[in-house]
Amino acid sequence: MTNDQRGVTIWFTGLSGAGKTTIRMAVEQVLRAQGNKVEVLDGDIVRQNLTHGLGFSKEDRDENIRRIGFVAHLLSRNGVIVLVSAISPYRQIRDEVRQRIGDFVEVYVNAPLAVCEQRDVKGLYKKARAGEIKQFTGIDDPYEPPLNPEIECKTDEETLEESVAKVLGRLEQLGYIPASVATNL
Ligand code: ADP
Numbered sequence: 001m002t003n004d005q006r007g008v009t010i011w012f013t014g015l016s017g018a019g020k021t022t023i024r025m026a027v028e029q030v031l032r033a034q035g036n037k038v039e040v041l042d043g044d045i046v047r048q049n050l051t052h053g054l055g056f057s058k059e060d061r062d063e064n065i066r067r068i069g070f071v072a073h074l075l076s077r078n079g080v081i082v083l084v085s086a087i088s089p090y091r092q093i094r095d096e097v098r099q100r101i102g103d104f105v106e107v108y109v110n111a112p113l114a115v116c117e118q119r120d121v122k123g124l125y126k127k128a129r130a131g132e133i134k135q136f137t138g139i140d141d142p143y144e145p146p147l148n149p150e151i152e153c154k155t156d157e158e159t160l161e162e163s164v165a166k167v168l169g170r171l172e173q174l175g176y177i178p179a180s181v182a183t184n185l
Pocket of ligand 1: 014015016017018019020021022023085109119121154155156158159160161163
């Protein structure tokens with residue numbers, strides 16, 4: 001059996017509550033429906049196993065991303081489309097992972113802090129403002145936006161469908177998925 005699917009790592013970065021998981025899940029659904037081999041590395045889940053025990057210092061955050069990148073590389077070089085959603089606040093380590101993987105598509109999921117805080121999907125901003133959580137990205141820890149992402153989704157201005165179409169359209173343009181996947185939405 002031949003497998004001519006080109007693997008790629010699609011890396012969703014952005015503040016907590018920006019929409020990484022929501023867009024990732026919708027993209028995943030379309031890619032799976034089209035018969036692609038897909039794997040997911042979700043930051044919250046990874047921190048419960050692969051990177052269990054790591055904290056939120058810059059060193060630990062970088063180590064978290066390095067390990068996710070390592071696994072993503074193994075998978076994507078074997079023809080899997082890997083969807084990573086992780087805050088991944090530091091530019092340098094994202095770029096390091098990009099260099100290592102090669103087939104790497106960065107999606108900047110961008111919503112203003114105020115919007116993310118208003119959404120407060122997991123109630124974490126409230127806790128961070130109350131000082132119950134330290135080193136919370138956007139509150140008392142930095143987020144360094146990508147300078148040149150392949151895709152930017154402004155989730156306070158566009159619908160989920162528009163964001164998903166952007167991601168799929170770019171994957172199509174880059175030759176990772178056939179044209180029909182994006183246009184059959
Ligand atoms: P993250 O994974 O980045 O922490 P989530 O996906 O868990 O963020 O939460 C994002 C929230 O924003 C969800 O409640 C989602 O319904 C909402 N949202 C509103 N508009 C959009 C959009 N255009 N794209 C993605 N999410 C959106």
